Amino acid sequence: MLKPTDHSRRKFLLESLLLAAGLPACQADNVFTSAPTATSTPGTSPANSTVNTPLSTNNVHFLLRNDAEYAKHRQIFNKRITAMPKVIAVCSNEKGVQEAVAYASKTKLPITVKSGGHSFEGFSVMEGSLMVDMSGMNKPIYNKTSKLLTIQPGAKLGGVYEYLNRFGRLIPAGSCAGVGVAGLTLGGGYGFFARQFGLTCDSLQRVRMVDGKGQVHDSSNEPDLLWACKGGGNGNFGIITELEFKTHPAPPFFHSARFKYRNLSPEQATQLAERWFGLMPGLPKTAYSSWVLNGKHLTVLVTDTAPGTALNTILDKLKTGATEVTPLRKDAFLPGIQRFRGGTDPMYFKNVSAGYYTGFKDLKAMLPAICQKIANAKVNTILQINTLGGEISNPALEATAAYPHRTLAYLGELQTYYDKPAQTATAEQTVREIQGMLTKGGIRAHYRNYPDVEIPNWETAYYGKSYARLQTLKRKYDPDNLIRHPQSVRA
Ligand SMILES: Cc1cc2nc3c(=O)[nH]c(=O)nc-3n(C[C@H](O)[C@H](O)[C@H](O)COP(=O)(O)OP(=O)(O)OC[C@H]3O[C@@H](n4cnc5c(N)ncnc54)[C@H](O)[C@@H]3O)c2cc1C
Incomplete structure (x- = not known):
């Protein structure tokens, strides 16, 4: 991919934008990484430890501002946003997400969630918060019999298209390769194939979520949760740890x-x-x-x-x-x-x-x-x-x-x-x-x-008549408003 020098950046942006006919310029990082890249040893504390310093485990690595890997994990797509979380919890699995929520609950740190890091307003990062970084949880599994895709939230669209194309399938999503499948789906998700197959969230069949109390939910047993995650689930009341989609035939x-x-x-x-x-x-x-x-x-x-x-x-x-x-x-x-x-x-x-x-x-x-x-x-x-x-x-x-x-x-x-x-x-x-x-x-x-x-x-601009029902779910899953950002659903 062409990489702009500083002085040619404006020209590059313009050209790249025009190629995409104004589709937002975006990140082409489309590989699935194998694990979170923070490297603190389980049972140890981050570099600048204090009394309340969280202990890393095999499930989650905690990073504080002075840690060498903090900047990399804090980075989001929009450089305009400069907010610095107090702690970053780099999660390897659902248990790690629960451990991060427990720590935030104990220390009363608000939680923000980052999957692909492409929020326009940087809602995945907030000053003084605990950022749950899901970017390392990015594995896809396609079932050839059911034609279902089970995927972790940190997967990015470019990689999802590449992976499903091996099976001649797709989910209807946006075109920009660096956008996270979780953030896109939880807010709706449209792109080239939405008029044919519906929004990305219309192909969502099931989710797993850790709520603001640290409890795990599967929407198979809670249909309201699935309803909410189809357009109303971005950082509002829980951390989605797994998504399951029906897939569609990819055109030749x-x-x-x-x-x-x-x-x-x-x-x-x-x-x-x-x-x-x-x-x-x-x-x-x-x-x-x-x-x-x-x-x-x-x-x-x-x-x-x-x-x-x-x-x-x-x-x-x-x-x-x-x-x-x-x-x-x-x-x-x-x-x-x-x-x-x-x-x-x-x-x-x-x-x-x-x-x-x-x-x-x-x-x-x-x-x-x-x-x-x-x-x-x-x-x-x-x-x-x-x-x-x-x-x-x-x-x-x-x-x-x-x-x-x-x-x-x-x-x-x-x-x-x-x-x-x-x-x-x-x-x-x-x-x-x-x-x-x-x-x-x-x-x-x-x-x-x-x-x-x-x-x-x-509230009504984004969610219309769905807002009141989303508030009911907020009261159920996150009554203490631990998971929040400037425009998250209020209880
Ligand atoms: C370059 C670019 C191109 C885009 N193209 C399109 C497009 O074609 N079509 C389209 O519909 N949209 C598009 N968008 C918008 C995109 O859908 C949103 O920015 C989306 O929320 C990004 O998701 P993310 O996971 O990458 O971002 P993040 O910043 O990680 O998260 C975005 C939001 O989702 C929440 N969230 C993330 N992960 C989780 C989780 N696991 N559980 C609960 N909440 C979570 C966060 O709290 C935050 O509010 C684009 C954005 C950019 C910057």
């Missing part, structure tokens, strides 16, 4: 086309948005599309696993006005999706949900002003709108999952990327202003996996 080929429209005025960008929204109801269920405005330049990506005449009609119409067209290309499935796996290193960014939409009418009034703001922004700013709908909107799924946004067929994401910590305030202000325009324009529903710490009424 992955097709993608791309259209670029350069140097647009805000009005032109808005017109192209209206046209794109107008075409999307004809998009086949096997297809996905994104509308990605990066400064003054627009990229439209269209992918499909079984293209036919309906798709070709859309592609023909998208050609009008394009300054550059990459016609539909056909790749073998795995290399095809790997073209969109993104960058490799942690980066500075402030990305947030820009809301769900029913269609163009939800954005019409404010889009020209938002496009203007994006064009004038002092940091690299992107508005990406993704197609949802298809199987995600299947009414039969409504009661099965905490995810509350099934009727909304489009999801917006606002992204800002930059090079230096000194630009953080500018990036945050840019997002604040555009988010403010969206809120003022009536956008109320937001994606939990694209959190924004400043969003008003986040």
